[in-house]
Amino acid sequence: MAGERAAVLNAAIRSSLQKGRALHERGQPGEAQRLYRGVLAIDPDNAEALLLLGSACDQCGDTVQAERLFARALRFEQRYAWAFANHGSVLVKLGRHEAALAPLQEALKLDARYAPAHVGHGNALLGLERHAEAQAAYERALAIMPGFAEAWSNRGNALRALGRPADALISFDQALALAPHDYAVHTNRGHALRDLGCPEEALRSYRLALVVRPRVPELLAQCGTMLLALGRDAEALACYDQTLEINPDDIDVLYKSCVALDLLHGYDELLARSDRILARMPDHAAAWLGRGNALQGLRRHAEAAEAYAEALARAPALHVALSNQGVALRMLERYSEALESYDDALQSMGPNAQLLVSQGHTLQQLGRYDDALASYEAAIAVEPVDAAGWALRGGALQQLLRFDEALDCYREMQMIAPSKVDAHHEEAYCRLLIGDFAEGWKKYEYRWVDADAARSRRHADRPFWTGRESIAGKVILLHSEQGYGDTLQFCRYASLVEARGATVVLEVPRALKDLLSSLRGVHHLVAIGELLPAFDLQCSLLSLPLAFGTDLDSIPAQVPYLRADITRLRKWEQRLDEKAHPGKLRVGLAWSGNPTHNNDLNRSIALATLAPLYSRGASFVSLHQHVRERDASALAQSGIIHFGADLEDFADTAALIRNLDVVISVDTSVVHLAGALGKPVWVLLPRVPDWRWLLEREDSPWYPNARLFRQHKPGDWATVVEKVAHALTQRIEANTAKDDVASL
Known part of the structure; x- marks a missing residue:
């Protein structure tokens, strides 16, 4: 009876193992496990069942259980190389690379031509960062089995780790020829292409991997990084956003999305995401930098300067923060602080092109053009300067009246960045300024290549x-x-x-x-x-x-070509009569333009600068709707007639100007309005003005009724105002003499 029972059990075991293997081979390891466990319920030490169940658990992702089963089986059965190789492979998957070496070496002792054992051995060595030995192991596997896709793939990983991405790429291509839908190979091929500086091809590989396994956050993030490298910032942000939908707390990806937002000028969202990072990692220097950039873009310059200071407190060598802090301080007109920051950084870090360019920019804002030029020259001596640096150098040279050299700078910009329009813009402005209208107008058309202008x-x-x-x-x-x-x-x-x-x-x-x-x-x-x-x-x-092929001799300068509405003329005549001194010369004043204009610092002045005019016997009238905060007190104390918001539009301002005797203004739209109306207009200009005022001359071919008062030294408004005051005195005296004659 006992013999019959044993025979029945043995038959049942053989049948279950046979059926389990069949299910296993058909790709149904989960169903096979039930049969293998049934065998082990009858015979707990059945080595074959233990090995097969271990393999099925490994395929189902239960690596811990697989390792236990292989280890137990190998206590009873040590004849098979594949069994030791499988044990070593699951140990590698568990990250136990050192422990994996022993069973893999045992597998190779049993069968030196068992290719999977060589691959497993290579994987363990790769995990131990013994990359050259791993490469050799994979090559032994491939010598035995040239069509082994995993060996080609992992050989590529070893070669990448050895700094040989081009050779790695060959291995990955061999692997894909054998297994075209392998997610890991597409991913690693993308890494090799990224290492080779081929972002477009890397992106394609990552996207092929995503076809096999969609919504893998690491891959989406890699796609974002490649798109960022390709200048496709909006697409990069979309990839990072998809990644964050899956892993909202991934700080690295959150920061990369900040980089994309910064490039896209999405300052409100950049500020929000930078703050999200800082709420979790208050010492994240790059997030402080992002916060500063957001605040700078939102024109909250004081807060931006503070954010850059926080970034630098945590990463003193963060050059971009230093440079951007200088911009914020310049916008706050805290030039000495900006220069001190650059000087300290250059002293501690040594020559740095980016910092030297930023230092030069600050010196340029202060009108110290020779010093600025020296900073730019020092930057060029350190390393090649980008197009923006050459633009600043060209601007300094223009301020020094060295126009041919400035044009050389703009040509250098065009060679550095041929697809950018800034260099052509700068050349156009320079040529127009020196009166080269033929080339200047042509170059000015390059503005349509610029995305913002094209809109x-x-x-x-x-x-x-x-x-x-x-x-x-x-x-x-x-x-x-x-x-x-x-x-x-x-x-x-x-x-x-x-x-x-x-x-x-x-x-x-x-x-x-x-x-x-x-x-x-x-x-x-x-x-x-x-x-x-x-x-x-x-x-x-x-x-x-x-x-129209306009040159200096063919400018259409017949004025007036605009006229004030008669009803408004009478309205503003009455209002002026109520406020102005009877019989006195009526002088319109405009001392500042749009504060966001890129040359506002040079062209606008503080109202207090015009104080020497007030002692002249005239009625002064403000032509501003809005007055800057810095000028409010000076205006209140000046006695200037100010209508403010009552000037509803340019038609009102035109009617007011027509009721004046002369307009005195810095380079703003008021000058063009007075010029178009044919009203005498005196224009206060910096040493190197906007192109339309040309150089040296005291008249304007655009407005015959304009008189130009120019600086002879950068920033010297006092001398300009003194000349205007003298001319105004002469005009008042002439006006008084005319009235005296009329009264005889």
Whole structure:
């Protein structure tokens, strides 16, 4: 009876093992496990069942249980190389690389030509960072089995670790030829391409890996990094956002998303994400940098300076924070602090091109152009300077009146960054400033390559008039593109366009619409945002000088070409009569422009600078709607008539100006308004002004009624105001003499 029972049990074991192996081979390891466990319930030490169950558990991801089963089986059965090799492989998966070596070496003793044992041995050595030995192990496996995909793949990993990404790439390609849908191989191939500096190809490999295993956060993050390297910042941010949907607390990815937001100028969200990082990691220096950049972009310069200081307290060698802190301090007009920061950094770190450029920029803001140029030269001696550095150097050279050298800088910029438009812009402004209109207007057209400027170009599907085509019988849209002053200066061309037989539609900012209704040559006047009539062609106002081949001798300078509304004229005459001194010269004043203008520091002045004018016997009238906080006290004490918000638009300001005798202004839209109205206007200019005022001359070919008062030394407004005061005294005396004659 006992013998029969044993025979039945043995038969049941053989049957279960046979069925289990069949299920296992069909890719059903979970179902196979039930049969293997049934065998072990009958015979707990059945080595075959232990080994097969260990293999099934390994395939199902239960590596811990697999290792226990292999270890137990090998106490009873030590004849099979594959058994030792499998034990070693699960130990590698568990990160127990040193422990894995013994069973793998035992497997190789039993069968030196068992390729999986060589691969397992290589994997253990790879985990122990014995990369050259691992490479050799994989190559032994491939000598035995050239079609072993895992050996090719892991050989690639060893070669990457040895700093040989090109050789690794060959291995990964061999692996993919054998296993084209292997997620790990696509991923590692992407890493090799990344190491080789091929972000586009790396991105493709990562995306192929994501096809096999979608929404893997590490892969999504790698895609973001490659997109960032390719300048595709919005797509990079989308990848990082997908990663954060899966792992919202991944600080590294959260910071990378901050980098993308910074590049995209998404400052509100950048501030929020930087603060998220800092809430968890208050000493994250790069997050403090991101916070500073966000605040800088939001024009909260004082807070930005504080954030940069926090970044530098944690990472003193963070050059970008130092440089950006200097920008914040410059915006706060704390120049000495900015220079002190750069000097300290350069002393402690030694020559650094980025810091030297930033130092030069600060010196340039202070009008110390020779010193600024020395900083730029020092930066170039350290390492090649980027296009922005060459732009600053060119600007310093212009301020030193060394225009040929400045043009050389802009040509250098064009070679460094041929796809960027900034160098062409700078060259255009320089050429126009020195009166080279022929080349200047051509270079100025490069602005349309710039994404921000291109958005101002209306209706991309309509032809752009260049001046060469006939427009007789055509409807042409002329449109504003930049500031109010530009519109006021170049709207004069509308009558010239009409003279060529065209019907002119003029589109302008709403604040200018009422005023420009007096402009000759315009058939339809619309404000930006209003419905446009049908038209055939278009041209920006600032492209018209090129279209007409304008040079210094052909500037259309017949003034006035704008007129004030008669009803408003009478209104402002009455208001002035109520406030001004009877019989005194009436002088309009404008001392500052748009504070966001990139040259505001050089062109705007504090109201107090004009104090020497007040003692002259005249009635002074502010032409500002809004006054900067720094000037509020000086205005209150000056006796200047100030209407403020009562000046609702440019039509009001035009009517007020027409009731004045002369306008004195820095380079703002007020100058262009007074010029277009034919009113005498005295313009206060820095040593090197905006291009339209040219150089040295005291008159303007654009406005015959303008008189230019120029600095001879950078920043020397006192001498300019002194000259204006003298001229004003002469004008007052002439006005008084005229009144005396009239009273006889």
